[in-house]
Amino acid sequence: MAMTVTDHDNDELMSEINMIPLIDVMLVLxxxxxxxxxxxxxxxxxxxxxxxxxxxxxPPQAVRLSVQADGRYLWNDEPIDDAQLDERLQTIAAQDVQPPLHLLGDRDVRYERVAQVLAKAQQAGVKGIGFVTEPTR
Known part of the structure; x- marks a missing residue:
């Protein structure tokens, strides 16, 4: 390492930076x-x-069951009666992978008809029932 020897007889200020501590820190890092x-x-x-x-x-395609205002049932837009509804619900319940049952009740239908569908689906063993609603206009 080089050192500069200066004459200390001068009262001038040193304007050089001492680089040795900086180099030591850099080497340690x-x-x-x-x-x-x-x-x-x-x-x-x-x-x-x-x-x-x-x-x-x-997944199997969902079954759309509609309850009309006059109490009729529509199975995927096909009219069915109460006996056919029971048969089809039992057919769904017997499948390994049950399709979901989407239940759509008309606004003016008596609740009794919708409750009958729910009771029949439960008795048949249908596991996935969903309610379909239409947005208000």
Missing amino acids: LIVFIITIPVIKHAVQVNLPQANAERSTP
């Missing part, structure tokens, strides 16, 4: 970073499960 880099590179080994590439079956 360099050594610290060199030591910590291999520690950062260590990874944790994780055993992940293997995924199966099986095709999933699409």
